[in-house]
Amino acid sequence: MFKTIGRRLLSSQSTLALRKKPLQPPEPIDEAPYPLPTSSRGVERRRLDDMHYGIARYLKRLTYAPLENPSRILELGSGTGAWSVEAAETYPSAEVVATDMSPLPETLKIPSNLTFKQMNFLDPFAFRPGQFDVVHMRFVMIHLPNPKNYIHSLASLLRPGGWLLLEDVNHTLLDAKRPVGPGVQALYRGYYEYMHKQGVDPGVGASLKNMLQTAKQFSEVNEAVVPCYMNPKSTEDPALQDLGEILKYSIDGVYVGIMDKVGPAGGITPEILRGWRREVNDPERDLRIDMHLTWSRKM
Numbered sequence: 001m002f003k004t005i006g007r008r009l010l011s012s013q014s015t016l017a018l019r020k021k022p023l024q025p026p027e028p029i030d031e032a033p034y035p036l037p038t039s040s041r042g043v044e045r046r047r048l049d050d051m052h053y054g055i056a057r058y059l060k061r062l063t064y065a066p067l068e069n070p071s072r073i074l075e076l077g078s079g080t081g082a083w084s085v086e087a088a089e090t091y092p093s094a095e096v097v098a099t100d101m102s103p104l105p106e107t108l109k110i111p112s113n114l115t116f117k118q119m120n121f122l123d124p125f126a127f128r129p130g131q132f133d134v135v136h137m138r139f140v141m142i143h144l145p146n147p148k149n150y151i152h153s154l155a156s157l158l159r160p161g162g163w164l165l166l167e168d169v170n171h172t173l174l175d176a177k178r179p180v181g182p183g184v185q186a187l188y189r190g191y192y193e194y195m196h197k198q199g200v201d202p203g204v205g206a207s208l209k210n211m212l213q214t215a216k217q218f219s220e221v222n223e224a225v226v227p228c229y230m231n232p233k234s235t236e237d238p239a240l241q242d243l244g245e246i247l248k249y250s251i252d253g254v255y256v257g258i259m260d261k262v263g264p265a266g267g268i269t270p271e272i273l274r275g276w277r278r279e280v281n282d283p284e285r286d287l288r289i290d291m292h293l294t295w296s297r298k299m
Contacts, residue, residue: 045080045105047253051139052082054246055291058239062090063136064224065163065295070094070133074157076121077140081108087136088114094133121150129156136165141208145199148211155217158298166212166294169228171202176234176286183275184287187255190267194258205292218296230280230287247289248280 056062062083071094075084078098088096088111096114098104104116119126121144135157141147154164171191173184180188195202209223229235229244255273258266280287 043253044257047250048079049082050246051250054243058243062086063165063295064293065165067134067163072132073134074132075099075136077137080105083136083138084114085111125153125157127157130159132157133159133162134165138167141166141168141204142202143200147201147204151211151215152217155215155298160298162298164296166208168205168208168292170206170290170292173287173289181279183279186272187268187276190272194267208292208294212294212296217298219299221296222294224293226291226293227288228291231283231285233283234286234288
């Protein structure tokens with residue numbers, strides 16, 4: 001079912017077109033603690049594209065931050081390039097820089113105001129301080145060890161008055177009616193154990209606002225918490241129903257990716273995954289994962 005959803009969503013995407021002359025990218029960087037396959041091709045590319053377009057349909061805009069007319073925009077963790085392309089098209093007079101440990105897809109149509117730099121976020125940033133009006137990271141902090149240590153580095157990239165856009169999930173499945181079932185519990189035991197061994201926090205989304213406020217680098221810190229429901233009956237909002245279905249498919253892809261890439265070390269077996277799927281598709285359950293969107297203005 002999940003793969004069918006992914007294909008259906010991908011077929012409706014018209015923003016990304018095919019490039020006539022394919023890029024010749026370098027090989028992906030492997031040192032960063034990203035447990036999934038490369039984002040520039042195959043199933044993982046479809047998963048990331050589906051997530052971007054689902055969030056874009058829900059937001060109906062690039063970001064909640066009042067960006068006005070930025071001149072330089074940086075995306076750290078560009079994945080398939082979908083957000084960077086949208087930023088470049090939304091602000092055609094701005095210079096947009098996309099960065100990731102993996103190259104952009106070879107078939108991506110790249111706007112003339114978009115450039116790409118391959119980098120490992122565990123290394124020092126290869127940018128001078130105060131170069132950007134906007135810095136964006138989506139679902140990246142969840143893969144970084146000691147994420148609060150990155151806030152000052154991210155803030156240093158911004159000019160005074162610039163916006164830091166951090167977006168991530170609290171990777172905790174909640175049930176409004178009752179405790180989560182044994183299938184979800186078993187999957188979380190393996191997933192949390194694996195993520196903690198990498199030194200990363202799967203619940204980092206819920207900590208973003210506090211980390212940003214504690215950094216004392218920003219004149220304002222804003223947050224929107226978006227509930228992503230696994231069961232469409234949990235909400236009457238069609239936009240939230242759509243977003244929840246996409247996130248369910250995406251999370252399933254994350255677990256499959258970990259299982260395929262790291263095997264038993266990932267703590268997720270096919271049997272555990274089947275148990276999780278049964279429960280998230282149970283029409284009697286009211287399961288959700290919260291997505292945290294923050295936008296903070298540098299002093």
